[in-house]
Amino acid sequence: MNDAPGYMPPKVWTWQKENGGRFASINRPIAGPTHDKELPVGRHPLQLYSLGTPNGVKVTIMLEELLALGHAGAEYDAWLIRIGDGNQFGSGFVAVNPNSKIPALVDRSGPEPIRVFESGSILLYLAEKFGAFVPTEPAARAECLSWLFWQMGSAPYLGGGFGHFYAYAPTKIEYAIDRFAMEVKRQLDVLDRRLAETEYVAGGDYTIADMAIFPWYGGLAKGWLYGAAEFLAVDQYRNVQRWADMLLERPTVQRGRMVNRVSGDPATQLHERHDAADFETKTQDKLAPAKA
Numbered sequence: 052m053n054d055a056p057g058y059m060p061p062k063v064w065t066w067q068k069e070n071g072g073r074f075a076s077i078n079r080p081i082a083g084p085t086h087d088k089e090l091p092v093g094r095h096p097l098q099l100y101s102l103g104t105p106n107g108v109k110v111t112i113m114l115e116e117l118l119a120l121g122h123a124g125a126e127y128d129a130w131l132i133r134i135g136d137g138n139q140f141g142s143g144f145v146a147v148n149p150n151s152k153i154p155a156l157v158d159r160s161g162p163e164p165i166r167v168f169e170s171g172s173i174l175l176y177l178a179e180k181f182g183a184f185v186p187t188e189p190a191a192r193a194e195c196l197s198w199l200f201w202q203m204g205s206a207p208y209l210g211g212g213f214g215h216f217y218a219y220a221p222t223k224i225e226y227a228i229d230r231f232a233m234e235v236k237r238q239l240d241v242l243d244r245r246l247a248e249t250e251y252v253a254g255g256d257y258t259i260a261d262m263a264i265f266p267w268y269g270g271l272a273k274g275w276l277y278g279a280a281e282f283l284a285v286d287q288y289r290n291v292q293r294w295a296d297m298l299l300e301r302p303t304v305q306r307g308r309m310v311n312r313v314s315g316d317p318a319t320q321l322h323e324r325h326d327a328a329d330f331e332t333k334t335q336d337k338l339a340p341a342k343a
């Protein structure tokens with residue numbers, strides 16, 4: 052096996068700053084803010100502080116879905132949190148999410164602001180607030196929430212496990228890549244078998260379970276994550292592919308994927324979203340002739 056040679060853990064772990072791999076500059080063993088920085092507040096009831104990663108995209112898809120359904124109360128300002136620059140450690144962000152990770156939401160529609168952190172919790176909060184995308188009938192609701200929490204429990208193996216060791220770790224460790232590739236393929240198979248039985252993940256209806264799972268497992272199936280499509284042979288998961296293609300056709304999903312995005316084709320990046328017209332401006336930018 053091609054393992055890193057001869058590491059013996061010391062009696063007590065100490066922080067070796069240079070050992071953090073690609074994220075050495077932001078990973079720390081302590082919580083709390085590193086600097087004072089208030090968060091900006093826009094004019095809409097909902098203030099989102101996020102980045103266009105799979106966890107961030109779950110929430111922007113949900114907000115775009117709610118707006119498309121006509122819920123004006125779902126109007127939102129999406130502010131950019133650049134995690135590579137440590138924005139998640141500013142005092143204002145930490146006050147909204149003590150865990151210092153995007154996405155974080157503040158609902159300012161009531162007498163007192165309500166903070167919500169953890170993407171699954173934000174999806175459920177919004178679904179309950181607007182009475183949409185989560186079933187009320189007990190069996191259907193249980194199925195939806197089971198798949199939502201399946202995603203929350205599973206994705207760390209995909210991102211923090213497989214993605215980290217396959218794409219980001221400074222050395223390729225066969226044992227770690229093997230272990231997490233096996234688990235991620237098992238997860239893809241779980242989803243594939245489910246989607247062989249039902250149109251959407253929780254059954255016949257599109258729900259927050261789809262919105263949570265799509266950016267991770269749909270993204271993996273479509274080859275957007277970690278350059279691992281061939282390695283994991285994602286084409287073999289035909290039902291996941293069918294479902295991901297179906298969701299990708301939704302204009303709401305397309306818009307949600309643009310918000311707070313800072314990589315890829317510049318035409319697909321809307322760094323901040325403060326108005327529905329921001330998407331059109333973006334499209335016009337794309338169509339406008341280049342300035343001489």
Ligand SMILES: N[C@@H](CCC(=O)N[C@@H](CS)C(=O)NCC(=O)O)C(=O)O
Pocket residue numbers: 077104105106107134139151152153154168169170171
């Ligand atoms: N369980 C959390 C995970 C959030 C998460 O890991 N966010 C990442 C970006 S996808 C982050 O903010 N990382 C910054 C850091 O770890 O400092 C959720 O679903 O909201």
